[in-house]
Amino acid sequence: MTQPTNRRTMSVARTDSIFVDTPAGTLERALSEKPDLELIHIPSHYLLPPTHPSPFEGTLEASLDALLDFGRAHPNSISIMNVLRQSVTTTTNWRDLLVPILELEEKTAMGNGxxxxxELLFLATRTLLPEQIxxxxxxxxxMYAAKRTTSTRMILRYDMLREWAKRANNHFIVVESHPPLGNLEASVAAAEEEDKVHPGRRPALPNIWATLIAAPVQGYHVYKVGQAMKHHVTGLDKWLMFEDEEVAxxxxxxxxxxxxxxxxQWQWLRDNTERMESMEVKGWGDLEGRADECEWVRDDKRAKA
Known part of the structure; x- marks a missing residue:
């Protein structure tokens, strides 16, 4: 499965190529099945108090360290960890790497293949993806502080990996980015207890999206930047909410x-973020000019930002 190369249609191509309906149903399906009145409201987990300070460093190094630790704890995964730690490539055949794990005859440290x-899924959805988001x-x-006219349809954004979810009225589902309020110490998550059944597995964080999309404590100093930093709900959101029992x-x-x-998806997000950081080094010159002429802006005139 290769990564699309047409930048202005990249988001659509990615959505079509990686979509898989989960047993619990996709977020889009769940939303479409709810009555219209319920769709007025944002799902409650987006409105939970964020964990502050965030448990995620927001660096590639944090993910690379997590991969190294996972490989040490699970020697049978080392070949996969090595691929993930390397620079992103579009030629990896993931099925060829994953299926042999199921054929392991000897018991692994976690019980079986x-x-x-x-464990690999939870590593991706509870550590790798959150870190790169x-x-x-x-x-x-x-970027938005330096280039305030940049479109919210800039294709390297994390929430452009998948199609934006819509309500029954065809409006996109958007969540505001607010700073933590009240007593910040009270919003700090309690120390994570060791999972004796699955040692080393990161516990689910019910407020993970509230934590990831929270604004800085001081807020955004420019209104337009705050508007651009709103989170657009996509099919990816559900992935970070997978529960242990659901996956089992x-x-x-x-x-x-x-x-x-x-x-x-983690590889694509990592690559997108590295591209953004490269643009930053060059002073965001790639984003000059009109949005409808910029190759880094999604070409979809019907979209409502």
Missing amino acids: RLLLE AQNRACMHR GWNTDTLVQLVMQALL
Whole structure:
């Protein structure tokens, strides 16, 4: 599965190529099945108090360290960890790397190959993707502060990996980015307890999206920047909310597909963020000119930013 090269249509191509319906149903389907009156409201987990300070550093180094630690804890995953730690490539055959794990005859540290794949999924959805989303949003903040006329359809944004979800009235579902309020110490998450059943697995964070999209404590000094930093709900949002019991109930083929695509999405997000940081070094010159003429802006005149 290769990464699309047409930049202005990249978001659409990626959505079509990586879409897999989860057993619990996609966020888009869940939203479409709700009554219109319910769609007026934003899902409650976006409105939870954010964890402050965030448990995510928002750096590539944090993800690379997590990959190194995972490989040490699970020797059977080292070949996969090595690929992920390298520069992003579009030629990796993830199925060829993942399927042999299921054929392991010896018990792994986590019990068996199936459980190791579950651990890989949670590594991607609870650590790797959140770290690069945090990194991408930090880069977005600097970009919009420097280039305030840049479109929210800039294709290297983390929320442009997938199609923006819509309400029944065809409006996009957008979540405001607000700074933590009240007693900041009270919003700090309690120390994570060790999971004795799955040692080393990062616990689910119910307020993960509220934490990732929170504004700086001092807020945004420019109104237009705050508007550009709003979070657009996509099919990716559901992935960061996967629960242990939900994943354990999937059939093995579904699990392999979801692990493969979670790793792909992380690679694409990593590559996008590195491209943004490269633009920053050059003073954001690639974003000069009209939005409808910029190759880094999604070409979709029907979209409502």
